[in-house]
Amino acid sequence: MHQPKAAEIKGCIFDMDGVIVDTAHYHYLSWKEITDDWGFDFTPKANEILKGVSRTESLRLILELAGLEKSEEEKTALCVEKNDWYRQSISNMTADDALPGILPFIEELKAAGLKVALGSASKNARHLLTLMGLSHHFDGMVDGNDLTRSKPDPQVFLLAAEAMDLLPSECIVIEDAAKGIAAAQAAGMRTVGIGEVEYLGAADLVLSSTSLLSLPFLKNRLSADQLPAG
Ligand code: BG6
Numbered sequence: 001m002h003q004p005k006a007a008e009i010k011g012c013i014f015d016m017d018g019v020i021v022d023t024a025h026y027h028y029l030s031w032k033e034i035t036d037d038w039g040f041d042f043t044p045k046a047n048e049i050l051k052g053v054s055r056t057e058s059l060r061l062i063l064e065l066a067g068l069e070k071s072e073e074e075k076t077a078l079c080v081e082k083n084d085w086y087r088q089s090i091s092n093m094t095a096d097d098a099l100p101g102i103l104p105f106i107e108e109l110k111a112a113g114l115k116v117a118l119g120s121a122s123k124n125a126r127h128l129l130t131l132m133g134l135s136h137h138f139d140g141m142v143d144g145n146d147l148t149r150s151k152p153d154p155q156v157f158l159l160a161a162e163a164m165d166l167l168p169s170e171c172i173v174i175e176d177a178a179k180g181i182a183a184a185q186a187a188g189m190r191t192v193g194i195g196e197v198e199y200l201g202a203a204d205l206v207l208s209s210t211s212l213l214s215l216p217f218l219k220n221r222l223s224a225d226q227l228p229a230g
């Protein structure tokens with residue numbers, strides 16, 4: 001069957017946590033500081049559903065898992081406490097903490113004339129990029145401070161495409177969260193999942209590590225005949 005030709009990829013949108021840097025792990029550990037106090041066993045597997053989810057929505061999901069209820073005041077205090085743990089854990093991060101292959105890949109994209117944007121649910125993402133000395137690489141930065149809707153809503157990626165002055169169909173999204181892949185697909189973008197097929201099987205392509213990212217490889221694997229008609 002004839003497939004429509006996919007638009008040329010002109011921009012790449014990077015999720016932050018778990019893609020540019022291994023902070024998905026620190027978000028988990030920060031929540032675990034709190035859940036350990038409750039005597040609740042918050043496992044890495046349970047954490048998968050929190051990836052890409054805002055801080056307040058994460059707390060709502062954790063309380064649901066733990067079977068607990070908290071007042072609005074308590075929830076606000078818990079979000080502050082979690083963020084304090086998290087900010088402390090990222091406070092000494094530098095460009096050396098970027099995940100393997102990420103910086104060479106960004107340089108490869110820029111050298112090929114592609115635009116690069118951040119598309120993160122985290123309110124700390126822009127701060128962290130600046131702290132790591134990486135913000136100058138980005139043509140657009142969208143983080144949790146700009147959003148009114150959480151992934152899997154496409155808002156974050158539509159804003160990132162707009163910031164690069166590109167159409168959604170010209171963008172590719174690199175994500176480690178199933179909800180992030182769903183958000184990118186809802187935005188009409190191509191997707192690369194970083195992690196396990198078990199969680200990211202809906203992506204156009206799943207890579208086990210950021211070290212496998214390369215522009216020729218992506219262009220080849222995400223060509224028109226690899227994409228669903230639509
Ligand atoms: C996302 C993470 O990038 O940011 C989530 O995947 C996290 O785990 C969310 O909850 C919100 O982050 P922050 O820094 O605003 O608490």
Ligand code: MG
Nearest residue numbers: 015017018176
């Ligand atoms: Mg992520």
